[in-house]
Amino acid sequence: SRPSDSNLRSPICCIMGHVDAGKTKLLDCIRGTNVQEGEAGGITQQIGATYFPAENIRDRTKELKADATLEVPGLLVIDTPGHESFNNLRSRGSGLCDIAILVVDIMHGLEPQTIESLNLLKMRNTEFIVALNKVDRLYGWKTCRNAPIRKAMKQQSEDVKNMFKTRVNEIVTQFKEQGLNTELYYKNKEMGETFSIVPTSAISGEGIPDMLLLLVKWTQKTMTKKLTYSEEVQCTVLEVKVIEGHGTTIDVVLVNGVLHEGDQIVVSGMQGPIVTTIRALLTPHPMKELRVKGSYIHHKEIKAAMGIKITAQGLEHAVAGASLHVVKPNDDLKYIKKAALEDVESVLSRIDRSGEGVCVQASTLGSLESLLEFLKTPEVNIPVGAINIGPVHKKDVMKASVMLEKKREYSTILAFDVKVTSEAKELADKLGVKIFIADIIYHLFDQFKVYMANIKE
Ligand code: GTP
Ligand code: MG
Ligand code: NA
Numbered sequence: 001s002r003p004s005d006s007n008l009r010s011p012i013c014c015i016m017g018h019v020d021a022g023k024t025k026l027l028d029c030i031r032g033t034n035v036q037e038g039e040a041g042g043i044t045q046q047i048g049a050t051y052f053p054a055e056n057i058r059d060r061t062k063e064l065k066a067d068a069t070l071e072v073p074g075l076l077v078i079d080t081p082g083h084e085s086f087n088n089l090r091s092r093g094s095g096l097c098d099i100a101i102l103v104v105d106i107m108h109g110l111e112p113q114t115i116e117s118l119n120l121l122k123m124r125n126t127e128f129i130v131a132l133n134k135v136d137r138l139y140g141w142k143t144c145r146n147a148p149i150r151k152a153m154k155q156q157s158e159d160v161k162n163m164f165k166t167r168v169n170e171i172v173t174q175f176k177e178q179g180l181n182t183e184l185y186y187k188n189k190e191m192g193e194t195f196s197i198v199p200t201s202a203i204s205g206e207g208i209p210d211m212l213l214l215l216v217k218w219t220q221k222t223m224t225k226k227l228t229y230s231e232e233v234q235c236t237v238l239e240v241k242v243i244e245g246h247g248t249t250i251d252v253v254l255v256n257g258v259l260h261e262g263d264q265i266v267v268s269g270m271q272g273p274i275v276t277t278i279r280a281l282l283t284p285h286p287m288k289e290l291r292v293k294g295s296y297i298h299h300k301e302i303k304a305a306m307g308i309k310i311t312a313q314g315l316e317h318a319v320a321g322a323s324l325h326v327v328k329p330n331d332d333l334k335y336i337k338k339a340a341l342e343d344v345e346s347v348l349s350r351i352d353r354s355g356e357g358v359c360v361q362a363s364t365l366g367s368l369e370s371l372l373e374f375l376k377t378p379e380v381n382i383p384v385g386a387i388n389i390g391p392v393h394k395k396d397v398m399k400a401s402v403m404l405e406k407k408r409e410y411s412t413i414l415a416f417d418v419k420v421t422s423e424a425k426e427l428a429d430k431l432g433v434k435i436f437i438a439d440i441i442y443h444l445f446d447q448f449k450v451y452m453a454n455i456k457e
Contacts, residue, residue, distance in 0.1 A: 007228060007229045008072045008073070008227045008228060008229060009073070009227055009228075009255075009256065009304045009305045010072050010073050010075055010304075010306075011072055011075055011076070011215070011216070011219040011223065011227055012077075012078065012096055012097045012099075013075055013076070013077045013097055013098065013099050013100065014077075014078045014080060014094050014099075014100045015027065015077060015078065015079055015080060015101045015103060016093065016094060016100055016101070016102055016103070016117040016121070017103035017104060018082050018103075018104075018108070018111035018112065018113040018117075019081075019083045020042070020043070020082065021082060021104060021108075021111075021133055022103055022105065022133040022134060022200075023080070023082060023101075023103050024039070024044050024079055025203070026101075026131060026200060026208075027077060027079055027289070029202045029203070029205050030052065030060065030212070030287075031050060031052075031287045031288065031289070032287070033288065033289065035048075035289050038292070040417075041439075043081065043082075043083050044081040044082065044083075044086075045081055045083070045086070045367060045417070045441065046081070046089070046291050046366060047079065047080055047089045047092060047093055047238050047239065047291070048078065048079040048289050048290055048291035048292075049076060049077070049078050049079070049238065049251070049253060049289070049307025050076070050077050050079070050284075050307070051074055051076050051283070051286050051287070051307060052074050052076075052212075052286070052287060053074040053286050053287075054072060054073055054075075056074075056286070057074070057075060057212050057213075057216060060212055061213040061216075063147070063148055064148050064209050064213050066217070070220075071220050072216060072219070072220060072227065075212075075216060076253070076306060076307060078253065078307075079093075079289070079291075080092075080094075082113050083441075084112065084113060084116075085371075085373060085374035085377075085441050085442065087116065087373060088366075088369050088370060089366060089370060090113075090117060090120060092236075092238070092320075092321055092366075094117070094120045094124060094126060095124065095236075096253055096255065097126060098126075098127075098219055098226060098227065099126065099127045099129070099215060099218065100117075100126050100127070100129075101128065101129055101130075101131050102114065102117055102128050102129070102130050102131070103133050104130055104133065104171060105133055105134050106133065106134050106137065106138070106164075106167050106171070106199070107167075109167075109170060109171050109174050110171065110174040115178060118178055118180070127218070127222070127223075128195065129185070129196045129197075129211070129214055129215065129218070130175075130182060130195060130197045131198050131199075131200045131207075131211055132168070132171065132197050132199045132200065133201065133202055134203075135149075135164070135200065135201050135207065136201040136206070138156075138160050138163050138164055139159075139160070140156075140157055140160050142155050142156055142160075144206055145204050145205055145206075146204075146208060146209070147205070147206050147209075148206075148207070148210055149186075149198065149200070149206055149207035149210050150186060152206040153199075164199070172197075175195070180195055181193065182194060182195045182196070182197050183195075183197065184197050184199070185197060185210065185214055191218065196218075198211045229256065229303070230257065231257055232256060233256065233257030233258070233259065233324075233326045234254075234256040234257060234304070234323075235252050235253065235255065235257070235323060235324040235325075235326075236253050237267060237268075237318060237320050237321065237322055237323070238250075238251045238252060238307075238320060239251040239291070239364045239365070239366045240318045240319070240320050240366075240389070241363070241364050242390060243311075246282075246309075247311065247313075247315070248315040249309050249315065250309070250310050250312075250315055250318050250320075251290055251291065251307065251308070252307070252308050252309075252310060252324055253306075253307055254306050254307075254308055255304055256304045256305070257303075257326070258301055258302065258303045258304070259278065259281060259301065259308065259326065260300065260301040261278055261279070261280065261301070262277060263277065263278045263326050263327075264277050264326070264327040265278060265310075265312070265326055265327065266324075266333070266336045266339075267315070267318045267319075267322065267325075267340065268319045268322035268323070268341070268343045269317040269319060270319060271317050272341065273337040273340035273344075274314050274317070274340075275327070275337070276313050276314045277312060277313070278310055279311045280298060280310070281298070281299040281300075281308055281309075282296035282297065282299070282308065282309040282310070283296065283297050283299065283302065283307065283308055283309070284297070284307075290307040290308075310324075318365070319344050319365060321365075321366075322340070322343035322344055323339075323340070323343050325340060356383055356385050356406060356410060357382065357383030357384040357386075357403075358382060358383070358384060358400075358403075358410050358412045358413070358414055358448075359384075359386045359387070359388070359399060359413045359414070360372065360375070360387050360388075360413075360414050360416070361390070361392055361413055362387075362389060362416040362417060362418060363389070363390070363416065364389065365389055367416055367417060368387060368416075371414070371441055371444075372384060372387070375414075375445075382414075382448060383410070385403060385410060386399055391418050391419045391420065392413055392415050392418060392419070392421065392435065393421055393424050394421070394423050394424050394427050396424065397413070397424050397427045397428045397433050397435075398427070400413050400428075400433045401432075401433050404431065404432060404433070408432075408455075409455050411431075411432065411433050411434065412433065412435070412436065412448070412451075413428075413434070413435045413436070414448065415435055415436065415437045415438075415444075416438060416439070416444060417439045418437075420435055434451065436451070
């Protein structure tokens with residue numbers, strides 16, 4: 001094997017699957033955190049990133065007596081939502097990763113968004129492993145906290161073992177129907193041809209050591225070239241967020257290269273490319289989720305791969321999903337701005353706005369994008385006339401009131417995960433503008449549907 005000072009970056013791993021398969025809970029189990037219980041309705045509505053240093057992975061896998069040394073500095077894991085309205089975020093996550101974990105609930109087998117995720121992975125030719133999660137739900141399961149899966153399996157009764165075998169066989173057949181060969185990882189002799197299944201429990205931790213070791217070993221073995229660190233900056237904006245005390249910030253995934261405090265950068269904006277300077281480079285602590293508010297570590301420079309929060313001036317209209325470019329001394333700014341412009345056009349083309357419709361307001365551009373996608377689906381089909389990011393102010397109510405003259409039912413603001421100022425509320429009452437507030441996207445739809453039905457009566 002290579003010397004331990006090998007020049008590899010951390011692999012980026014995206015975790016995908018149907019809603020409630022246990023994606024966030026699996027990460028909580030590795031991190032020792034409780035992110036999932038803090039989510040509205042227990043569902044993930046944003047893309048997240050967590051860095052796992054190699055030493056934590058080594059510690060978590062030591063029972064497997066892996067003789068293979070860890071050559072990567074760590075693992076960067078991207079959490080994605082499983083709910084159907086977030087296809088854009090799954091797509092963004094899967095577009096960034098070197099490898100993926102496809103989480104399947106052992107009690108449910110393949111579900112609609114499992115298959116949708118699978119198709120995204122196939123489309124991009126992304127390697128993945130299957131985490132067959134919730135093994136502890138097998139009736140009669142004996143808990144073996146954080147044990148490797150084969151050790152845990154040995155402790156189980158014949159009944160549990162048989163039930164497990166039956167479920168695994170069923171799920172292997174379901175994968176075959178999707179055109180894929182899968183096999184329990186410890187029986188898999190054709191890694192690469194046949195996809196590996198790792199049974200896990202996010203509640204009691206069985207199989208977690210196996211999952212981590214498989215990810216790291218597999219990426220190190222087959223992706224050395226792809227993982228060789230390169231100086232060329234490759235960076236994607238995940239989310240645009242207002243953070244108290246920091247103003248508008250961007251959460252990014254740095255895939256390659258290095259970022260420095262003071263670097264001149266170009267990011268795509270709703271009103272054209274934004275040229276600005278990195279004021280602060282912040283990361284959460286290792287094993288903490290970037291999307292959860294917490295204390296940040298300040299860095300002078302950061303090397304890939306990493307999930308980073310960047311503060312800078314003028315980020316208010318930055319667009320999530322686009323690339324971040326660094327301007328080097330001899331670069332032609334004009335050329336970089338043009339590249340940024342092309343980026344934004346590809347993102348905004350998915351947000352087609354008709355002239356007439358409701359006002360939609362969300363906390364981040366990512367959630368706004370999701371909400372617009374959701375409103376566009378045939379079952380929902382609510383036209384959107386205006387969009388905004390951040391709290392609902394008086395001026396937003398004024399904007400919505402324009403529709404009072406044209407189509408009264410559309411003089412409505414759908415506010416997702418944002419506050420409404422008391423002045424805005426007062427004005428809305430006075431003018432007859434409706435404001436619906438929710439922190440779960442499809443609840444907005446339910447409220448709006450009832451309202452529309454009432455109007456029609
Ligand atoms: P979305 O992000 O909303 O798509 O869901 P998710 O895939 O992240 O699932 P989440 O982590 O939110 O878990 C959903 C529910 O399943 C929660 O109530 C968890 O406590 C539960 N759960 C997750 N993993 C396990 C597991 O291994 N065993 C058991 N018994 N319950 C689990
Ligand atoms: Mg989740
Ligand atoms: Na969930």
